[in-house]
Amino acid sequence: MKKSDPDLLLFHAPLLRQGMTTPKVMRDVLIALAPATAASMWFFGLSAILILGACIGGAVAAEWLFADRQARSDSLRDASGILTGLLLGLTLPPGLPLWMAFLGGFVGIALGKVIWGGLGHNLFNPALLGRAFLLATFPIAMTTWVPAVTEGGFLQIYPGNLALPFMQAQIDAMSSATPLGMLKFESEVTPLTDLMLGNVSGSLGETSGLLLLLGGVYLWLRRDLDWRIPVSILLTVVVFSAVLGLFDAARFPTPLFSVFSGGLLLGAIYMATDPVTSPVTPKGTWIFGIGTGVLVMLIRVFGGLPEGVMYAILLMNAATPLIDRYTQPRVFGRGGDTK
C-alpha cells in the first residue's frame, strides 16, 4: 500500500445498481397524481388546494414530530409522507373542514405508519387509515358532498372548509349526492361521460376517471406499479357487475358505471397498489386484487354504504401477510412443491 494509492471502497457484490431509488418511486407516484390533482383544483377551486394542503401538512407534521431526530430528514426526504397526505386529501369531500383534513393526515401517518415502525412496516394503507378514522369520527362532514364549482369561479371556498374545531359545522346549503349515492338511495343513474370527465360531485380526486387512468399508465410505463393489482380489481368489478346485470339490469350498475364511479380507480391504481401493504408474490397480487374487487362490489351492492373501496382495500391489507405466506413462488429446480 503506497501513500499515493486511492482510498478504495469495499462493498459487497453486486457492485452495480439500477437507477431507481425508493424516493424516486414515491416521486413518480406524485407525478402520476398531478393531472388528477389539477383536475380537482379545476372542479373545486381553492377549496381543493386548501384541503390537500391541510392533509399534506398533517401528514408531514406527524412524520416530523414522531421520527427520531437522526432519521428526521431521511423520513421526510423519501416523500412518502407527502404522498400519504395527497392520497388522503384526494379521497375527502371538498367541503370538509380544514382542521379535520389536517387531523386526518396526522392520524394517517401517526397510527397508519409511524406506530408500526415507519416506512415499509405498516400493515394498512396510511391514507386509507386516516380516511377510515375521519369517517368514523365525523360521519356527517365526511358524507356531505358538494357539487363542483359552478359560480364564483376558482377563488370560491366552500363555507364548510372554514369551520372551527368542535363547533357545529355549517350544514352546506348546496349539498348534493355522489353518483353512487344517487344510484343506491334514489336509483338515479349518472351519465357515463360525466363520470369519465369528472363533472360530478364526489371526493376531490375520484371525479375524473380518465386522468386517473392516465397517471396509472405513466406508473406502469415507469415500472413503478404492479399492473396485476389494478387489472385484477377492475376486471373483477366488471365481471361482477356484468353477472349482476344478467339478473336485473335496471337495479344494478353497469360494468362501466361501476368502474368509473366512486373511488374505484383512485383506489385500484394508487392505493391498492401501495407496495408495502399489498402482497409481494405475483400469485398473491392476483388474489389480493380479486378479493378487493369482490369486496368493493359486495359493499356497494349489498352493504349499507354507497361506496366500499376504502374498506375493501383495508380488509385485503389485513389479509396481505397471510396471502404472502401461502403464495410463495415455486423455486427453480424444485418441481411442483410450492410449500
Added chain:
Amino acid sequence: MKAFRRLRRNFEHGVHPAHHKQQTENLPIQRVPFGKDYVMPLGQHIGVPARAIVTAGERVRRGQMIAEPGGFVSTSLHSPVTGTVKEIGNFRGVDGRFAPAIAIEADPFATQQVDAGAAVDWQALSTEKFIEAVQMAGIVGMGGAAFPAHVKLSVPDGVRIRSLLINGAECEPYLTTDHRLMLERPEALLEGAEIMRQKLGAEESVIGIEANKPDAIAIVQKHIQPGTPVRVVPLKVKYPQGAEKMMIKSVFDVEVPAGQLPRDVEVNVNNVGTIVAIADYFLRGIPLIERVVTVAGPGVTYPANLIVPLGTPVRDVVKFCGGLKPGTREIIMGGPMMGRPIASLDVPILKGCSGVLVFTEEQTARRKEYPCISCGRCLEACPYFLNPSRLARLSKSRMFDEMKAYNVFDCVECGCCTFSCPSNIPIVQLIRTAKDDLTHRKEPDA
C-alpha cells in the same frame, strides 16, 4: 407451447444491467511485459490449498510446477515466470486476509521462454490419467469461481454425460475476455472442446454465446470442422445467462433439480477460458500460468484486454494501462455483479480473475439505504424464483432458521436482487450472513 419456449433460448427472470462492453470489446488481447515481483497464493482455487514443492532461494523456470495438489479438490501451481523463489510465507490476498503464498522474483535477464512439456497424447490416456493430467496442469474454472476443472470431469459410475456445454455467455458487464478469446483463438476453443467431449464421452458440444457478440458467434461457427458434433447457440442477452443452471435451462430447456449438479441432467458446463486452457495443455504442453484479463471501467486510463501472468500484482497491470485516473473509488476483481472489490493494489491476479474494473464514485453502490417497501422487484429479478425481500427481512431480524423454509441455500448469490432493489438493501450480503451462520454455527452442548 414448449416448442415455442425453446425458440426463445431463455430462462425466466434475471436483470438487464447496461453491459458497458464497448470500452474493450474491439481491443485485441495483448501481453503485459514481465515485471519483477510475483505472488502465487497456494489457495487460489475452491477447495484445499496446494502444497509448495519449492523452497526459498530455489531457481524456477516459467511453467515449472511449484506446488502440488493438496488433496482431490485441489490443483497444482506453476511458476508464471523464470526467476528465484524469494519467500514462502503469508501475503495479502484478494479478500484482505493474509494467506500462504509463494513469492517469486523474476530474473530480468531470462528469456521467459515457457518450460513447456511435450504435447500430451491425450487420445491414448485413460479417463483417470486424463483427469489427473488436468489436475496437474492446474486448470480451474476460468469464469470466476476457480473450481478445479478435473473435479467436474470426474463423473461417478453410472452417470452419463450427453452434452458438453461451453459457456461463452459472459453476461457480466464490462468483461470481454471470453469474447476476445473466441474471436482470436476459435481453433484452440474448438480443439479443446473436442478433447473434452471425447474424454467425457459426450455426444455433442454446445457453445452458448450471448447474442450481443455476433462476431464471436460467426467466427466460431466458421471454424467448426465439418463432421464434428459442435453447434453454437445464440442466447438472449440477460444477466445471469452465464450461470450454469440458467444456461442449461436456456439451451436444453431443463431445470437442474435444486441441490443437484449439471451432470444429473447429463450436461457438463465449462467456461471458454477453461476449454482453451485444456487445449493449450494437451496440444502445446503449457500449464495454466497466465490468463486473459479485461482491464476496464471509467477510472482506468487505457482500457485493455491483457494476457497477464498469474501472480502479477494489480498495481503492475494498472500501471501498464496508463494508471488510475483521479477520482478512483473502487477496484473490482472479476465482474461487477459477482466480483470482489479489493482494498490494496498489491494483491495478485489469480486463476479465477477475469477482470480488473476501476470505478469512480458514480458507479459505486454508495447510496442511502431505505426500508424495504416490498415492491417485489427482487422477486421478479431472482432467476431461482426465491423471495429475496422476505429473506432479507428475516436475516435482518436474525431469524436464520426460518430462512431455510424459504430455500435460502438455493441462492447462488448472482446479485440480481440487490441490483434491482430501489431501497439499496444489501440483500445478497444479508443472505450470505445467514448461510454462513447456518453452516458454521456451533450449537451449544445440551
